[in-house]
Amino acid sequence: MMESLRTLQRTHLLTVGDGRFLTVESHVVAFSDGSIVEDWGWVISPDYVNVVAVTIDGYLVCFRQPKYAVAGLTLGVPGGYIEAGEEPLAAAQRELLEETGYVATGWQRLGSYAVDGNRGAGTAHLFLATGARWQQPIDADDLEEQELLLLDRRNVTRALLAGEFKVLAWAANVALALLALDESQPQ
């Protein structure tokens, strides 16, 4: 029978800034074959949400924007860090409204994922929102400029498979959303 890996010890190594965004630990990890790894780096960064919203007209609410870890511009989707005490769904609804001004009537969970399977780096909670309609002006505190784009499914699929959503969580969210839409509305 397969067993999960066990954490035998954790040691704080580093806090960057006020620790809100990045802390690093070293773990001693026991594997099921009896082997032990010392100095297993473990990254603690905040959990976040992303959401693919589909408007009542069938368009996906996307961004074109820069992002620090990416060269040039990238396509993206709304999202951000979960606030203290906030549920992932509430965070997704808040981020959609703040970043795009849209609200949505149908919300579907697309899973919660370890950002780095070995080192942690937080959990990404992904959502599909349907029945989205514009409600109010954008109220985002992001440092990056974002151009809001409404793209149809065909264009989003094409851009996605061409690698134009250059951040892993965004590509995952868009791909999962397209599959979920296919499942609910066979083409």
Add this chain to the structure above:
Amino acid sequence: MMESLRTLQRTHLLTVGDGRFLTVESHVVAFSDGSIVEDWGWVISPDYVNVVAVTIDGYLVCFRQPKYAVAGLTLGVPGGYIEAGEEPLAAAQRELLEETGYVATGWQRLGSYAVDGNRGAGTAHLFLATGARWQQPIDADDLEEQELLLLDRRNVTRALLAGEFKVLAWAANVALALLALDESQPQ
């Protein structure tokens, strides 16, 4: 016009172990609105590949396994860190053979993605391999036990949308692969 963010300064903060898997820097970052952020944590970890392989009989080559950042067991796909000087495609072909014993005739790139859009944490190169057939016994040096599973597209889609591929890169890879297969062979 939107501009990319600029790195004004980088300072080494931490090397975990021999530095092969995790190094942390602090960056000073300039945003296009003129604002500057000090102490922007930046994570350096190795680039990696993942591959969804489809056999000549139409099954996807998956694993059931534990993974350190995940509670319980998860579904997964082959992959691993890129070796020094290795091309991503060569790494994907090597990992598929080592971890599953399969070789494939058709290889399609599904994009290269920043694992963390803000903090880096390496690049994930994702692939779809078709025409896969078993060639030789497994030769993996992974510490985790892995149970190899051949799953049909219907079952993979169901498990994916139920969140059973619990690592972000694996879910992204499977979702992108299913969409790419749909594009090439409309159902």
